[in-house]
Amino acid sequence: MYTNYDLIIIGGGASGCAAAITAARNGVKVLILEKETRLLKKLSLTGNGQCNLANSNSTTGKYNSTFPNRVFDVIPLKRIIDYYESLKVLLVEDNLRWFPYSKHSATVVNAIRDEIEKLFIDVKTEYNVSSIKKENNVFIVNNKFYSKYILLATGSNATKGTDSLDLVRTLGHKVFPFKPSLTHIYTDTKKIKGLNGVRVYNCNAKLEIDGNIVAESIGDVIFRDYGVSGSAIFDISVHLARAKSYKKAAVVLDFLPAFEKTLVDLIENNGGIEGFFHQKVKKAILLEAKNNVSYSLAYVIKNFRLENATLGPMIHAQLASGGVITDKVSQFNLESRLVPNLYFAGEVLDVDGECGGFNLMWAVASGIVVASHITSKLKLDDKYIDKN
Numbered sequence: 001m002y003t004n005y006d007l008i009i010i011g012g013g014a015s016g017c018a019a020a021i022t023a024a025r026n027g028v029k030v031l032i033l034e035k036e037t038r039l040l041k042k043l044s045l046t047g048n049g050q051c052n053l054a055n056s057n058s059t060t061g062k063y064n065s066t067f068p069n070r071v072f073d074v075i076p077l078k079r080i081i082d083y084y085e086s087l088k089v090l091l092v093e094d095n096l097r098w099f100p101y102s103k104h105s106a107t108v109v110n111a112i113r114d115e116i117e118k119l120f121i122d123v124k125t126e127y128n129v130s131s132i133k134k135e136n137n138v139f140i141v142n143n144k145f146y147s148k149y150i151l152l153a154t155g156s157n158a159t160k161g162t163d164s165l166d167l168v169r170t171l172g173h174k175v176f177p178f179k180p181s182l183t184h185i186y187t188d189t190k191k192i193k194g195l196n197g198v199r200v201y202n203c204n205a206k207l208e209i210d211g212n213i214v215a216e217s218i219g220d221v222i223f224r225d226y227g228v229s230g231s232a233i234f235d236i237s238v239h240l241a242r243a244k245s246y247k248k249a250a251v252v253l254d255f256l257p258a259f260e261k262t263l264v265d266l267i268e269n270n271g272g273i274e275g276f277f278h279q280k281v282k283k284a285i286l287l288e289a290k291n292n293v294s295y296s297l298a299y300v301i302k303n304f305r306l307e308n309a310t311l312g313p314m315i316h317a318q319l320a321s322g323g324v325i326t327d328k329v330s331q332f333n334l335e336s337r338l339v340p341n342l343y344f345a346g347e348v349l350d351v352d353g354e355c356g357g358f359n360l361m362w363a364v365a366s367g368i369v370v371a372s373h374i375t376s377k378l379k380l381d382d383k384y385i386d387k388n
C-alpha cells in the first residue's frame with residue numbers, strides 16, 4: 001500500500017516537534033497533525049511565560065516511576081541543551097534551572113516553528129485526529145493519511161481542552177485517566193477565612209495522606225478562598241495526584257522551618273509572636289492556638305493543618321498525572337509492545353515529573369529518542385530494499 005509519509009506525528013507540542021525536527025533532519029518524511037490553530041500553544045504558557053526548559057539536577061527520582069531512566073541514559077541534559085542550541089536559542093542556567101536567555105517562551109516557540117518551516121515539514125493545524133487504523137502494516141489516519149510509523153504525542157488536557165486517551169484506547173493500550181497535577185490544593189477554609197491573597201515565604205508545606213507525610217517542600221504558600229497555592233503547594237500537589245487511593249489528605253504548614261527546638265525560646269524571649277508574620281497570619285495562628293502559651297503557639301506555627309485536601313481543577317493544572325500505562329511500551333525506544341511501529345512521547349505517557357523543567361526535559365528527550373529509533377529502522381528498511 002502507498003504511504004504518503006514515513007512518520008505521522010499526532011500532536012504538535014514540545015515532544016511532537018522535537019521528534020519531527022530530529023526525524024526530518026535525518027531525511028524522514030514527516031507530517032504533524034495538530035488540532036489547535038498553531039503548533040506549541042502549551043509551550044508558550046510554560047514557566048509563567050519564562051519557559052523552564054531543563055534542570056541540571058539528576059533526573060533520577062524526579063518522576064513517578066523509573067520508566068524515563070533509560071531514555072535519559074541516551075538523551076541526557078547535554079543532548080537536550082544541544083537540541084535548543086541547534087535551534088539557535090541562547091540558554092541560561094539559573095539556580096540549576098535552564099531557561100532561554102530571554103526568559104521568554106516565545107523565543108523558543110518561534111525558533112522551533114522556524115526550524116519546522118526550514119525543514120519543509122508538512123504541518124496541518126486545526127486538524128483533530130479521531131481514528132487510526134492499521135492495514136497491511138500501514139497506518140491510516142482519519143481515513144486520509146498513510147504512514148509506516150505513527151507517533152502519538154497528544155499530551156494531556158492540563159489547562160484546557162479534552163484529552164486523546166480514547167484514541168489511545170482504540171489502539172488496545174490501557175490508560176490511567178488524567179488527574180490534575182502541579183496545581184492548587186483545595187482544603188477546608190474555615191481557619192484561613194479572610195487570608196485570600198496573603199503570601200507566606202519560606203514555608204514548609206507538607207502533604208499528609210492517611211496519617212503519613214508523603215511529601216514536603218519549602219517555598220511560597222499563598223492563601224486562597226478555596227485553599228492554598230504557591231510554589232511549595234504546586235510541588236506537593238504532584239504527590240497528591242500520584243496517590244492512587246487514599247481516605248484522607250491534609251496540608252500541614254510549618255511557618256518557621258528554620259526554627260526547631262529553639263522556637264519556644266524565641267517566642268518567650270520575644271514575648272509572643274508579634275513581628276514574626278503577616279498580621280492576618282498571626283491572627284489565624286492565635287485563633288488556632290486558643291491561648292498565648294509559647295508551647296501552644298510553637299505547636300501551631302509548626303503544624304498548621306488544613307484538612308480535606310483535594311486537587312484543584314484541570315484548567316489550573318500545569319501537568320496531568322496518568323496517561324498511557326507504560327508496561328506495554330518499550331522503555332528503550334517508546335515503541336508500543338502491542339502495535340509494532342506505533343510510538344508514544346511526552347505527557348500522553350504515564351510519566352509526570354517534578355516542577356523545575358523536568359516535564360519539558362521528558363517531552364524533548366522522549367521525542368528525540370522516538371525519532372532516532374524510527375530513523376534507524378527506516379535506514380535498515382532502505383538497506384533491505386537496496387539489497388533486493
Ligand SMILES: Cc1cc2nc3c(=O)[nH]c(=O)nc-3n(C[C@H](O)[C@H](O)[C@H](O)COP(=O)(O)OP(=O)(O)OC[C@H]3O[C@@H](n4cnc5c(N)ncnc54)[C@H](O)[C@@H]3O)c2cc1C
Nearest residue numbers: 011013014015035046047052129154155346347357359360
Ligand atoms: C501553564 C503551564 C506552565 C508549565 N511550565 C512548565 C515549565 O516551566 N517547565 C516544564 O518542564 N514544564 C512545564 N509545563 C509542562 C509542559 O509544558 C508539558 O509537560 C509539555 O509541554 C508536554 O509536552 P507534550 O508535547 O507531551 O504535550 P503538549 O505540549 O500538550 O502537546 C500535545 C499537542 O497535541 C495536540 N493534540 C492532542 N490530541 C490531538 C488530536 N487528537 N489530534 C491532533 N492534535 C492533538 C494538542 O493540541 C497539543 O498541541 C507547564 C505546563 C503548563 C500548562
